[in-house]
Amino acid sequence: MESTIYKNILIATDGSEHSENTIKYGVELAKLSGARLFAVYVVDTGAFASIPMDAEWEMMYSLLQDEGKKATERVEEMSNEYGVEVEQVLLDGQPAHEIIDFAEKNNISVIIMGTHGKSGLDRFLLGSVAERVIRSSDIPVFVVRMSDDDNDE
Template sequence: MYDRILVPTDGSAGVERAVEHAVGLAEEHGATVEALYVVNAATFGGLPMETSWEGISSVLREEGHEAVERVEKIAEREGVDVETRIVEGMPSRTICEHAASEDCDLIVMGTHGRGGIDRLLMGSVTERVVRTAEPPVLTVRMESDDSDADAEERAAEERTPQP
């Protein structure tokens, strides 16, 4: 059913859960995993003129290499073929275009599970991919003790007076 499974990664620890799902499916179907890291140049558009894009790009590409290497290690540990790519662009658009151009059968992505105003204000790469990608998209909720939402929830609980 699946021959090529795309797993976009941002290098965060939380995304490993999505990677493990992608690798598990690839193992079951004899598929290849493609790890994709998108260098998002638009994020740094407001930097001062004296800031060098080459320097920032270099740092982001290094982060990208580390991110796709993590995916490689997980896939290789399970005996799954893996290909890696680091590209520049707008993440959601680039992920969808890459999935289409590489004939990916499935996209597996992590989601922070944010809702309400957080999702409205920050947007969601995963949500945009779900709405616009040609192949099916499997979303995996990322579990991380460090997540902003969890930290805010714990802080609110600590401020709430207990009877």
């Protein structure tokens, strides 16, 4: 049942509840292929780069780190249900860049991510992180449109 094409799968999660569907597709693919699974969350330090490096910055950073921890743990929980092992990875920096960089270094076969994400863009636009990853990655990208029923009026 081992796959020679899907060997290492990266799920990029942003911790939003809409990521659940994305995670499901990733975990299922990992289960079927016997691939190693990585759950990656990137603390977007760019988002608060303008805040001076002081206690406030520290607080912000640690808040996001906690959120990331929760997000990757959620992937682990879902993976466990499927009997799939997962490696939790917390990165920081510019999300698209970090995701691609990690993927290249770890020989990832496919990057799985949601397309709505937290930026909540217009429904006809991709989430900017997904769009950037698709545009600059040499690795296949599996995008899952997050259901926007509850979020989109």
